[in-house]
Amino acid sequence: MRLGLVSLPMAGKSTLMAAAAAWARLATRPGEGGAPRAGDGAAPSAPASGVVVARIPDERVDWLAEQYRPRKVTHATIEWVEVPALGPAHLQALHRLDAVALVVRAFDPEQRSVPHPEGRVDPVADFRRLWEEWLLLDWSQVQGRIERLRSTQSVPKAQRRDIERELSVLERCLQVLEQGLPLSKAALDPEEAALLKGYSLVTFRPVLLAVNLDDAQLAAGGDYPGRDELQRAALGRVEAVVDLAARLELELAELDAESREAFAQELHLTLPVGVERLGRAAYDACGLIAFLTAGEDEVRAWTITRGTVARDAAGKVHSDIARGFIRAEVVAFDDLKEAGSLARARERGLLRLEGKDYVVQDGDVIEFRFNV
Structure with a gap:
């Protein structure tokens, strides 16, 4: 990141x-x-x-490396x-x-x-100034786009619906910014957020x-x-x-x-x-977590977004593993550390077999099984 x-x-x-x-x-x-x-x-x-x-x-990485x-x-x-x-x-x-x-x-x-530079040390004033400048970058973009969309004339009806939808989203964004809040607080659904992907809006x-x-x-x-x-x-x-x-x-x-x-x-x-x-x-x-892989060649933390499923996590390691995904052998790091080794974790029934739709948790130690 x-x-x-x-x-x-x-x-x-x-x-x-x-x-x-x-x-x-x-x-x-x-x-x-x-x-x-x-x-x-x-x-x-x-x-x-x-x-x-x-x-x-x-x-967790350090402990696995010691083992x-x-x-x-x-x-x-x-x-x-x-x-x-x-x-x-x-x-x-x-x-x-x-x-x-x-x-x-x-x-x-x-x-x-x-x-x-201004002859005083005031962290509150400095924060407020930085924050206002930060919001102004997005406010200028959103306001400018709203004005351009409102000036659009003579477009097909289907396209007009798209413009009206984008306008609605941008107007909500403008209200959030004018309240002094970042756009991450705008509570947009995924489709609404996708409408704004082409902009360089920094407070998302x-x-x-x-x-x-x-x-x-x-x-x-x-x-x-x-x-x-x-x-x-x-x-x-x-x-x-x-x-x-x-x-x-x-x-x-x-x-x-x-x-x-x-x-x-x-x-x-x-x-x-x-x-x-x-x-x-x-x-x-940023909503990031790490799952872990461990072996004689490498111990590694893999960064993924919270909510990632097992097959997508496998793709972080290699696209072939995702393509030929069979199952994931998973043990929570805390369980593995308490057991002392993977073999003892398996003996205690702490090792689980999970399918492609399993939502990976922070600290999961995973071995992927696949066939291509």
């Missing part, structure tokens, strides 16, 4: 990207995290590229994409994102070392809020001026609010494991750090 970062100047967005890259590098270091890293499909990109590819931490000692371990991944600014020129880039995080600063409220995707703190605010339990008001302003608009400390998390990633843990405890920093929690929150907000 691709998560875009949007912010006003001096909010720490570039530092957050650097921290994401540093933690991605950390995940590939031998000995970190207790699981094999050779061949892990989560090697980070250089942060200077504006895109960082990082694995999503998953203790099987495979030649390759592949976690689900997330692409962090730095969006330089908001505006029509970036609509194409925004259209390719799965989710967006608005980054606001609460750090350095006295501006002793990092001045705010989940939006998260990342609040960038400093060391002192972390030591105070994550408290900062305007916290309660920001939570109220974000309610019903964003999928999650994640506190993080980008500069500190960047520094932590460069320490050895023992020093990192001690430093984190001293500063009351919750692990996993905010960078990783933000990535996980975006993954969840």
Whole structure:
């Protein structure tokens, strides 16, 4: 999945990207995290590229890797994409994102070392400004399309029905935007949503809020001026609010494991750090889950949309498996871990045979049977 970062100047967005890259590098270091890293499909990109590819931490993958000692371990991944600014020129880039995080600063409220461009540190005001600009991108598109459709003259009756239907959907969307809400709250059915697929409407995707703190605010339990008001302003608009400390998390990633843990405890920093929690929150907000496959060749997490059936999940592994699907042998990860091995899970009757229409659950460990 691709998560875009949007912010006003001096909010720490570039530092957050650097921290994401540093933690991605950390995940590939031998000995970190207790699981094999050779061949892990989560090697980070250089942060200077504006895109960082990082694995999503998953203790289930790590546990399976310890059991099987495979030649390759592949976690689900997330692409962090730095969006330089908001505006029509970036609509194409925004259209390719799965989710967006608005980054606001609460750090350095006295501006002793990092001045705010507007001479004040106010996360609530920054969020509201970003949110209004974000909605305005969609409002402009929807309003413009409505005006063009209303001006359409002399069209066949059948086509007029299609235009009237699209107008009805767009007018509802406009009402939602004018209430200050994203289009993800428009409650469109699948056919109505399909009418808008050709537009680059950005607020259909989940939006998260990342609040960038400093060391002192972390030591105070994550408290900062305007916290309660920001939570109220974000309610019903964003999928999650994640506190993080980008500069500190960047520094932590460069320490050895023992020093990192001690430093984190001293500063009351919750692990996993905010960078990783933000990535996980975006993954969840997009309705994504992972099923797992395990063997001597590879242990892997496969990302699918919640509600995916077994045959479609098999297609993620290989199209031939979906085409020749016979059945899926499924065990829930928690059951497998409690049993200690696949053989013991089978002895206890925890391994199930499921058909093509079985709805895959998060954490299912699956072996597909097929014939082509």
